[in-house]
Each structure stands twice: as C-alpha cells, then as structure tokens.
Amino acid sequence: MTSQILQSDIPASLIDLGVGNPAPELLPLDLLRQAAAHALAQGDAAPLQYGFEAGDVRFRQALAVFLSQEYSLKIDFSQLFVSNGVSQALDLICTLYTTPGDVVFAEEPTYFLALRIFADHRLRVVGLPTDEHGLRIDALEDALKRQRPALLYTVPTHQNPSGATLPLDRRRRLVELSQEHGFLVLADEVYHCLSYGEQPPPPLASFVDRGAVLSLGSFSKILAPGLRLGWIQGRADRLQTLAQSGLLDSGGGLNPFTATIVRSALELGLQQQHLDHLRRVYATRLAALDAALQHHLAGQLSYQRPESGFFIWARLLGGLDAEQLLANAKSHGVSFRPGVRFSSKGGLRDFVRLCFAYYDQARLADGVARLADAIAEASAC
C-alpha cells in the first residue's frame, strides 16, 4: 500500500508506450462537471437509492440511442445491462457461468488482464491461433472437436494487442458455432467506436439474438476509465441471469449515481462530441507513431498498420527477445509491453505492443527515437 493515486504511476523521465490509458489531457473534466451539474439539478433523488438491477431505464434508453447511432443498428434498452466496465462484467459472468477447471478459449494474443480475471476463477485458458484478420475459425473448429469451452473470449474489432478486426463471414461462423456447440461468446467491443479509417463490420452486439453472445462495452476508452461504467448487451433472458445474481440482488444496480451523470452527458450530446474529438486526436497520434517507426525503425520492426484502437503491435525482426529488450529500453527512458504478456502459453516473445493514445505527437516521436537507440544497442551486443 503506497500513497499512489493513479494505477500507472509513470515517472516524468519515462515515455511509457506500454500503458493502455487515455491521455491525461484528454480526460473530460469540464464535460463531467457540466454533466454532473445538469444531472444533480433535476430534483430527482432516485439515482441515490438502491437501483433497479439491470440499471436505470432512463440511462439505458439514452445509451441505446447513442449505441444505435454508433453501431448503425437499432438497439432497444432492454438488451442493455449496466456494468462497472468490462473487467467487472467478465468477473460477474465467470462467477455465474463457470466452475473452477472449466475451459476458456481466447485468442493468441489476447488482452492480458482478462487472463488474470480467468485465473482468479481458476479457469483453464486455451489460446487459439489468429492471423491478420483475427481469430482463425478453422482452428476454433479443430479445437471444438477436442473440447467444449464454457466461454470464448474475443476482442473482435481493433483487437488488443494486435489491432486485427474479424471479418463479417468469420463473425457469422463464430456465432453459429456458439449455438451448435453450446458455449458463450464474450465479445469485448471497447474499441469498436475507435475507428479512424474504414468502418469495421457490425459489432458482435448485432448477433446477440442469433447466438450465445454477450457484447461487453465500456465508457473507459470513450469517456473516462475512472467512471467504472460500462454495459453488457445481450438477449433479455441472459441479462436476467445476471440481474438475478446475489451481487445485484443485494446491492441493487451497479452504478446508478455515475450512470445518471453520464446519462446527462449522453442526452446533452457531450459524449458524442467528445468521441468525435477523440477520434480526430487519436488518428493524428496513430499517424505520428507510424511515421516515427518508419523513420527510426524501418526494417527492424514489422507491423500491420491499424486504423483504429489504441495500439500498434509490432514484431522485432532482429531476433531480439522483447522482455530482454525491456530493461535496456527503460535505461533509455522508454517502455512498452512485451508480447509474452499477451500470450496464454509463454509465446510471442518477439512482439511489442506500443500505445499511441497516451502521448502527444512530440512525445511519441521522442519515445520511438529512444526505442531505436535501445534496439540498436541491444542488437550490437
């Protein structure tokens, strides 16, 4: 227990391209002050009481309007359950839908901290191969011949870390397989709205009526992580299972107070404006990181340029081990996430994940210059 305030306590001297956080200067303090003032001036104390288990209907209606627009899809509020974000949603689903020892299928690579939540529930993670288009359905079909997972966890759009986006035909087949084989697909769709180029295929949220799919969304990447507010989109009967859990029965809906403030942000159009702003800024930062990598590290790193999300996922071409490189990089004042952190089987040792969301263009360029020095030094050894 230190006296820390933030989860990532980054020294000023370090450029940490490993974090997956929004940039401090993009956190919308004024927006939330305006939304809170609006929400708490309505004379309505209901959001201070134990809330309805699925979440305040007025918030879910405002969220449904926003998502219908963003997803180009007609969404009804009854398909939405309010969560504390994707991490809490995963945790609750593991409690209610799994037993220790159960198998979870995940992409290789996958979001490394989801693996930690599965580990706390003593689940066995089986990593499935991916290619530049995400999860390989042939590999999934093979794996299903050997075992039936309780859950399949996927980041279908702008994957963390790889940036890959699953094409529509694979989405359809994945949903069919969930029906045929009786496993639940947990689609982590937090990056779906963060597209800076071509629009992605429809989210897995659009398949919730056709398969065993729960789509997990969050305000963490599009508004502020500290709100701890998100949603689960699914068929009403599946959401009912969550709403009837002991946790919800005892504590009521998960975040009524914050939800009513964010409802004002949605209804006043502030969320949409902020997201439009984020997309413009992140597009510029992605271009800056890409340009710096091309300038300093062409031929030493290989990657598929993403058009979305927070990250560039790059392979070190010089035979370097990313974890070994890390110590060296830190001595040059730069950091990143080594690929092995995203593997459920200790692989991907020649990959690095670089975040372009947290720093401005100048710091990104400086960070890549430092990384190039570190790689040059490590390669010379």
Added chain:
Amino acid sequence: MTSQILQSDIPASLIDLGVGNPAPELLPLDLLRQAAAHALAQGDAAPLQYGFEAGDVRFRQALAVFLSQEYSLKIDFSQLFVSNGVSQALDLICTLYTTPGDVVFAEEPTYFLALRIFADHRLRVVGLPTDEHGLRIDALEDALKRQRPALLYTVPTHQNPSGATLPLDRRRRLVELSQEHGFLVLADEVYHCLSYGEQPPPPLASFVDRGAVLSLGSFSKILAPGLRLGWIQGRADRLQTLAQSGLLDSGGGLNPFTATIVRSALELGLQQQHLDHLRRVYATRLAALDAALQHHLAGQLSYQRPESGFFIWARLLGGLDAEQLLANAKSHGVSFRPGVRFSSKGGLRDFVRLCFAYYDQARLADGVARLADAIAEASAC
C-alpha cells in the same frame, strides 16, 4: 427486463415495512450536488483515469479521519481499501478466498442477501445459533470441532435482522478463534454508526491487527446506496491480496470518480452533518414504530427494543407463520420480511423484520395499524 428505475418499486397504496432502504426524502441530493461541484472544480482529472488499485490515497485519508472519529479509534489510510459496497466486497472475497464446496459460517438469523452471494459462489452455509447478544461463541467452538470454515460472516453490531450487538468479550474470543483455527472473519459493520442510544463496543475493525478479520463498511446506509461506494478495513497484507486480483489489475481502483465526490463530502464536513441528522431522524422513527407496536400489538408480538440500525425483529406470539401472514398483510396494504428469509435452514418461521428507516412516523403508525388488522384476521381463521 421491465422499465423499472428503483430496485424496490413500492406501489403507493402499500406500506412496505420489509424494505431495508433509506427513506427517499433522506437521500442527500443537495449535499451530493454541492460535493460534486466542489470536487470537479479542483482542476484535477486524476479521478477520471484508471485509479490506484486500493483506492485514491486522498479519499482514503479523508475516510480514515471520518472513521477515526466515528469509531473512536486511530485508523491509518493504509488499512482501507475502496470497494463498491459490502455486496461487492463479499463477492470479491469469495472469488479470491474460497472454492466451491467450502463452508461459510453465518449467524442464524443473518442478512439474507449475503446468503445469495455465497450461493453464487457455491459455498455451503452453516448457520450458527445466536441469542440476544448475537453469535453464541460456545456454539461456534462446538462447530469448529466438526469443521473449519473458509469464512465466518457476521453483522456484529445492530445486526440485520435481529438488532443484536455482540459484547466485547465475545468479539475478543471470536478474533482469537479466527487465529487459532485459521478462518477469515468478515464483519459487516454497516450499522455501526447508526446508534441512537448507548454506544456499541468497538467495531471488529479495531481487531484487524490481532486476528484474521476484514471489516466491511459502506456509504449506503449513511449517505446513499446509489453511490455504490464502501470500504474494506484490514491488515495491509490482506488488502494487498485484493488489490492484486485480476479484477483490480484490469480495471484499476473500484470507484475513483464517485470517491472523489464523496471525498469532498467528507472534507467539507457534509457527511458528518448528514449522519448526525440521520441519527436524530431514525431515533424518532424507531420510537414511533415501537410505540405503534406497543399500542396495536402488545401481547401479540415480542421483541427486544433495539437502539440502533434500521429494524425491529419481532416474534409472532399467536402461532402464526409469517410467510402465510404475508399474503393477508398485503391485502391490508402492508408488507414485511418474513423471518424464514433470514434463515440458512428454513427456520425462524414465526419472525418478522420491520424497518423503521424508510417511512415517516405517520406512515409507520398507519402500517402497524394495518398489520394489526391482518394479524387479527389471520388469528381469527
């Protein structure tokens, strides 16, 4: 999925003495508007970022000052971990400290919704006998000869539902036994600050360094349930286990945005003023419910008058089954929680839990008059 907003949707025609919620008119909307305006005008965006896993140190310091005063105990912020309230704290502890099939000891009667959280984690609840002073230590010692529980769940002060308060000598012995037998005591201390008469013994929070004790606290009963904000007080190494879980590692601290608003409520003295006000109002309501019961139902109900909490726990003397009485009561426009809901073994069928917090004096008197009619009618059958 209905279009409900509140967890308890009580028709205007019903006086529901069964709820355990604060009264709507006591929910401090103006206080929270003032606190939010103060907190969000500081120019500090840190509470919008992924927060430190144990919780923002500045909030924990303000909470430590408040609790030190309320508990008459020197509390350091390093003993405090920010939760989303007792329900979420119980859920997290079950995930990290238990395996399906493990035994949990609980009081008989106990808080019925804690039982539901234990059931979701597939734990086996063993109910231990209580008397007018709460948990019987001799019965606990007997039970420990037969099995070792993973957890013991207790509401030591102003128990829900019974109102009993565990004396100091029993507290000491319980803590010793947790050390001797290696089980974790989860003390739900949400009613500790709601004393309207004699002060209770020191909370189990004061024993966290002497035994395997975690004390669970919450703003639900002293400020507003919709905040979903609480704390776990414990030894730093035990809190570290919670802070290092996958849920916290992935999502960061549990409620940084709300915590920073409540920090303003603490630092501006608004929480203390509100709690002082609640104690005055609840004392009056307790007296009103007691007087109405004496007036309408003397000789038909027996109870130990509490000096604290939210509830009167009363035994029906006429041989009535409380669950059977319930349908009759509802037709008279009144409701309550039947005792069997608080039993882990289907007992306590002649008890009712009546809440004095939710309604004002006139409605309480009216509710008891209706209850007397229902009992008279049921007794005449």
